[in-house]
Amino acid sequence: MEINFGDSSFLLICSALVLLMTPGLAFFYGGMVRRKNVLNTLMSSFFICGLASIMWVLIGYSLSFGDDIGGVIGGLNFFLFNGVGADPSALAPTIPHELFAAFQMMFAIITPALITGSLVGRMKFSALFIFIGLWSLLVYYPLAHMVWGGGIIGSLGAVDFAGGDVVHISSGVSGLVACIMLGKRRGYGMMSYKPHNIPFVVLGAALLWFGWFGFNAGSALNAGPLAVHAFMTTNTAAAAALLSWMFIEKIKHGKPTILGAATGAVVGLVAITPAAGFVPLWSSIVIGAIVSPICFFFMSVVKAKFGYDDALDAFGCHGIGGIWGGIATGLFGQTAINSVAKWNGLFFGDINLLIAQIEGIVITVIFAAVMTFIIIKVMKLFMTIRVEGSEEADGLDVAEHGETAYPAFNGLD
Numbered sequence: 321m322e323i324n325f326g327d328s329s330f331l332l333i334c335s336a337l338v339l340l341m342t343p344g345l346a347f348f349y350g351g352m353v354r355r356k357n358v359l360n361t362l363m364s365s366f367f368i369c370g371l372a373s374i375m376w377v378l379i380g381y382s383l384s385f386g387d388d389i390g391g392v393i394g395g396l397n398f399f400l401f402n403g404v405g406a407d408p409s410a411l412a413p414t415i416p417h418e419l420f421a422a423f424q425m426m427f428a429i430i431t432p433a434l435i436t437g438s439l440v441g442r443m444k445f446s447a448l449f450i451f452i453g454l455w456s457l458l459v460y461y462p463l464a465h466m467v468w469g470g471g472i473i474g475s476l477g478a479v480d481f482a483g484g485d486v487v488h489i490s491s492g493v494s495g496l497v498a499c500i501m502l503g504k505r506r507g508y509g510m511m512s513y514k515p516h517n518i519p520f521v522v523l524g525a526a527l528l529w530f531g532w533f534g535f536n537a538g539s540a541l542n543a544g545p546l547a548v549h550a551f552m553t554t555n556t557a558a559a560a561a562l563l564s565w566m567f568i569e570k571i572k573h574g575k576p577t578i579l580g581a582a583t584g585a586v587v588g589l590v591a592i593t594p595a596a597g598f599v600p601l602w603s604s605i606v607i608g609a610i611v612s613p614i615c616f617f618f619m620s621v622v623k624a625k626f627g628y629d630d631a632l633d634a635f636g637c638h639g640i641g642g643i644w645g646g647i648a649t650g651l652f653g654q655t656a657i658n659s660v661a662k663w664n665g666l667f668f669g670d671i672n673l674l675i676a677q678i679e680g681i682v683i684t685v686i687f688a689a690v691m692t693f694i695i696i697k698v699m700k701l702f703m704t705i706r707v708e709g710s711e712e713a714d715g716l717d718v719a720e721h722g723e724t725a726y727p728a729f730n731g732l733d
Contacts, residue, residue: 323406324414331415331423337534338426342369342433344531348524348586349437352632355516357441358725362446364436364440368452372429372699375456378427379399381421383457384464385411391472394465411468412541419455423538424464431460431487437632438495441505442712445720447705451695455494459691460480463490465682477662477672478680479653481550482539484594484646485684491640493685494692496630500703501696502550504629506712513631518579529558532589536596546658550596553604554589557596563590568616583637587615590641595649598661602650611644645679650674
């Protein structure tokens with residue numbers, strides 16, 4: 321095992337790209353909320369850059385990629401990055417071990433930030449801070465270990481190129497459980513919650529798309545042909561999903577919207593994440609084109625039917641998009657593209673990969689849902705996690721942070 325400077329340069333850049341996604345997500349979410357909650361929404365993503373980074377160095381990397389304990393969690397052998405240095409590791413043999421750990425840290429930052437889209441406008445910031453810390457410890461690190469660190473999901477033969485299970489399904493399902501337990505926003509269903517700044521949403525989506533190349537191509541862990549292939553499948557799926565969402569809106573409402581186009585691009589990126597380094601390029605068009613109608617259905621029909629207040633559709637976008645992406649990997653995966661997949665997908669005549677993918681998805685959904693339920697149940701015993709009705713009416717920017725994004729605005733938003 322020898323350090324390759326080209327691979328190392330590539331992964332350094334990819335790590336920075338993935339970090340940029342979290343402020344990008346903050347803008348994506350921030351533009352969708354009302355102006356009195358924009359700073360709280362931005363802060364809900366941005367503070368995680370601090371909390372998750374420190375937790376990762378202290379204990380997160382070790383619990384995710386340390387010596388296997390029971391197929392569920394890693395040991396403490398890398399506590400405080402002990403032994404994580406300049407030499408390569410078995411996980412990424414051409415880059416420094418510390419660089420692999422840094423790249424993975426960026427995933428640990430953005431994943432819990434995705435959950436916050438389900439909770440905007442009603443959760444105390446202090447409660448959110450504690451929730452994110454506990455969720456990282458009890459959900460993200462075990463799942464990262466189960467899928468990528470030698471744990472139970474990986475041993476089933478399930479594959480997840482860049483985080484369908486670990487990032488999107490886990491955060492989406494947790495967002496759904498958390499928003500149901502938190503309760504609906506004040507006046508939900510009786511008043512309209514319109515996005516206050518759609519240009520913010522487009523800026524955020526653009527930063528996410530840009531950063532996603534680091535997310536998916538970087539997950540090849542070297543600057544070789546697989547990274548190039550993941551780069552192309554990523555862009556192609558996003559493009560197909562963007563067009564597909566516009567087409568749905570044109571048929572349903574007579575006009576395509578920029579908000580819809582941005583959402584379509586993001587769900588396409590979500591869906592290709594687990595599949596990017598396993599499926600042929602043509603199939604990424606199919607994966608992207610199909611994810612938009614699936615997510616659109618969940619966001620508009622299913623959410624309305626069950627009445628849960630998933631404010632910014634973290635579940636509809638990341639949970640459902642991630643599940644479709646995991647299944648699609650089982651349909652279109654090819655061992656010729658990436659030998660990490662033990663079998664070809666169902667489309668190429670083998671059902672084993674699809675079965676393994678579904679098993680992995682089921683474990684992820686159950687684990688994330690149960691652990692999130694327990695975390696919030698226990699937190700409620702010790703603290704109030706929801707803001708007062710009057711604070712919700714005033715907006716969380718003032719109530720929780722003592723700031724306003726637009727001081728000149730004095731309307732009734």
